Each structure stands twice: as C-alpha cells, then as structure tokens.
Amino acid sequence: MNKEYEVIIIGGGPAGLSAGLYTSRARLNSLLIEKGLVGGQITDAELVENYPGFAEGISGLELGQLMHQQATKYGLKTLLAEATGIELKGEQKVVRTTKGNFTGKAVIIANGSERRKLGIPGEEKLTGRGVSYCATCDAPFFQEKPVAVVGGGDAAITEALHLAKFASRVIVIHRRNQLRASRILQEKASSEPKIEFLLDSIVDEIEGEDVVKKIKLRQVTTGKESTLDVAGVFIAVGLKPNTDYLKGVLTLDAAGYITTNDRMETEIPGIFAAGDIRQNSARQAITAAGDGATAAIYAKKFIAE
Ligand SMILES: Cc1cc2nc3c(=O)[nH]c(=O)nc-3n(C[C@H](O)[C@H](O)[C@H](O)COP(=O)(O)OP(=O)(O)OC[C@H]3O[C@@H](n4cnc5c(N)ncnc54)[C@H](O)[C@@H]3O)c2cc1C
Numbered sequence: 001m002n003k004e005y006e007v008i009i010i011g012g013g014p015a016g017l018s019a020g021l022y023t024s025r026a027r028l029n030s031l032l033i034e035k036g037l038v039g040g041q042i043t044d045a046e047l048v049e050n051y052p053g054f055a056e057g058i059s060g061l062e063l064g065q066l067m068h069q070q071a072t073k074y075g076l077k078t079l080l081a082e083a084t085g086i087e088l089k090g091e092q093k094v095v096r097t098t099k100g101n102f103t104g105k106a107v108i109i110a111n112g113s114e115r116r117k118l119g120i121p122g123e124e125k126l127t128g129r130g131v132s133y134c135a136t137c138d139a140p141f142f143q144e145k146p147v148a149v150v151g152g153g154d155a156a157i158t159e160a161l162h163l164a165k166f167a168s169r170v171i172v173i174h175r176r177n178q179l180r181a182s183r184i185l186q187e188k189a190s191s192e193p194k195i196e197f198l199l200d201s202i203v204d205e206i207e208g209e210d211v212v213k214k215i216k217l218r219q220v221t222t223g224k225e226s227t228l229d230v231a232g233v234f235i236a237v238g239l240k241p242n243t244d245y246l247k248g249v250l251t252l253d254a255a256g257y258i259t260t261n262d263r264m265e266t267e268i269p270g271i272f273a274a275g276d277i278r279q280n281s282a283r284q285a286i287t288a289a290g291d292g293a294t295a296a297i298y299a300k301k302f303i304a305e
Pocket residue numbers: 010011012013014015016033034035036037038039040041042043044045046047048049050051081082083084110111112113155158242245274275276277282283284285286288
C-alpha cells in the first residue's frame with residue numbers, strides 16, 4: 001500500500017467519510033484510516049430520522065455504507081487499522097498505525113468518541129453477559145426479559161425505545177430528577193407502555209455469576225438502597241473522546257476534546273479536527289458531516305498554499 005498521501009483522515013464515521021468525499025472529489029490523494037466498522041457510531045442507530053434527504057428515515061448502518069461508497073467512488077482509499085500516534089517531520093505529518101506509518105501533507109482527525117463506562121463492580125466481568133453498550137447490537141438477546149437502561153440523554157432513550165420491541169420491561173435509571181433527552185424522544189418513551197422511569201437513582205453494582213441477575217440501586221435523595229431483578233443492563237451515560245493517542249501532540253481540553261477554529265484548524269498548521277471529537281460539537285451525524293466537509297475544504301487550501 002502506498003505510504004504517502006496528500007490527506008490522511010483518521011476515523012471513518014460521518015465526519016471522516018464526508019472529509020474523504022470532499023478531498024477525493026478535489027482530486028487529493030486521500031487515505032482514510034478506520035479501526036472498526038466504517039460508518040462510525042451512526043451504524044448503531046436503527047433508524048436515523050434527522051439526516052436531511054431521507055424523508056422516511058434510513059438505518060444508520062445503511063447511511064454509513066452509502067457515505068463510504070460515495071467517497072470510495074471518487075478515489076478515497078481505506079485502511080483498516082488503528083491510528084496510534086502522529087509525529088511531525090518538517091512539513092510532513094507521519095501517522096503511526098497498527099499497520100505501519102503513513103505520511104500526509106494534511107491530517108484530518110475525525111475519530112469520534114466512545115461510550116463511557118460506569119466503573120462499578122460487576123460491569124467489566126459481565127460485559128457481553130448481560131451488560132451492553134449497544135441495544136441495536138444486543139436487544140434481540142433479551143426477548144421477553146426485563147432490562148435496565150442507565151442514562152437520561154438521547155442515547156439512553158433511543159436505546160430504551162429499541163429495547164421495548166424485545167424486552168418484557170425496560171426500566172430507565174437516571175441519576176437526576178429530569179431526563180436530558182430531547183422532548184420528542186421523551187414523548188415517544190412516555191407513550192411506550194413497556195418503559196418505566198426510575199429517576200434520582202444510581203446503580204451501585206451489577207450482580208450475577210455467569211450472567212446478569214440483578215442490580216443494586218441507591219436513591220440519591222434518601223440514600224435508600226434496593227435491588228432490581230434484570231437480565232440485561234444497557235449503559236448509555238455519555239461519551240469519551242478517542243484522543244488518548246494525541247496527548248503530547250495537541251492541547252486537549254479538560255474532557256479530552258480537541259479545540260479548533262471555525263475552519264476546523266487545530267493549533268498545528270495542516271492538522272484539522274472534525275466531528276464529535278471537537279470541543280462543543282453538537283454530536284450529530286449531520287454536524288459531524290458538516291465539520292468533515294469544512295476540514296477538507298481548508299485542508300485543500302492549506303496544501304495549495
Ligand atoms: C445509538 C446511537 C444513535 C444515534 N442516533 C443518531 C441520530 O439519529 N441522528 C444523528 O444525527 N446522530 C445520531 N447519533 C450520533 C452520531 O452517530 C454521531 O454524532 C456521529 O456518528 C459522529 O460522527 P464522527 O464521524 O465525528 O465520529 P464517529 O461516528 O464516532 O466515528 C469515528 C470513527 O473513528 C474510528 N476510530 C476511533 N479511534 C480510532 C483510531 N485510533 N484509529 C482509527 N479509527 C478510529 C471509530 O471506530 C469510528 O468508526 C447516534 C449515536 C448513537 C451511539
């Protein structure tokens with residue numbers, strides 16, 4: 001595989017794929033590096049109803065595949081590998097990966113974020129055995145069984161709505177007294193008879209020998225403890241930017257996000273960032289795609305100058 005490119009894009013979600021579409025259509029020799037499933041987080045969304053152009057909605061997996069097809073059609077190359085570091089060599093940027101080093105004149109960092117863990121006893125041991133971070137992937141295993149969803153944002157309610165198609169009961173557990181999810185999602189969840197809400201509550205432990213059997217709960221206002229029998233625990237408590245490999249290369253904010261200007265430029269000329277990995281990103285497929293297009297346009301200008 002060629003080792004030298006004009007643009008290297010790290011991450012194949014909506015931001016990286018849009019960046020790749022724009023750089024490839026601009027006839028810049030471009031490489032996209034993706035460590036998992038091309039399409040990014042949106043592939044976990046069963047139905048995407050807010051991506052313009054799809055009036056009836058589209059499955060996240062299909063949306064990701066279409067974005068990849070479209071960018072590939074214009075010449076974008078894809079390498080399935082993990083980026084592990086970036087080094088500066090004069091004006092060149094060397095991207096280290098699990099499949100060797102690649103050099104680019106410009107780099108667009110678009111490798112998003114991943115789900116946060118609760119960090120409680122039982123979580124790690126029972127992951128894949130009742131503990132899950134993806135309802136789209138695992139909901140069918142919980143046919144007619146009770147499950148808990150931990151979290152109160154859009155992701156948690158989306159997970160709960162999906163689980164309600166399979167599980168016997170879906171109990172949404174949120175540590176605050178109000179959900180953070182958008183009103184439309186809250187309305188949908190409230191009108192779904194299988195979904196119940198336990199607010200002001202924290203999960204302290206997940207119990208089970210081989211598979212999840214129950215969870216230990218604590219009411220935050222009264223401190224009262226209780227247990228709940230469930231077969232599954234779906235955790236949706238937010239995201240962590242995938243920037244550990246960039247420590248020492250770029251300045252990250254306190255939460256680990258990358259700051260850019262409105263051209264998606266970072267503090268290093270020729271290194272751009274786009275999508276959920278950016279500080280204050282709206283964390284939507286459409287905004288990530290917009291960031292990717294902007295980064296690509298300014299990467300092209302950077303290379304030309
Ligand atoms: C369940 C769910 C439902 C959602 N529903 C919607 C919705 O209906 N509408 C909407 O607009 N948004 C939705 N979102 C949010 C949307 O998916 C994200 O905002 C969007 O995918 C962010 O795009 P991104 O390209 O910035 O990052 P990501 O989609 O996170 O893509 C980043 C990619 O980088 C890869 N990667 C990570 N680290 C590395 C590395 N070191 N080397 C190489 N590759 C790496 C990852 O594998 C991933 O494929 C949903 C998200 C989830 C989880």
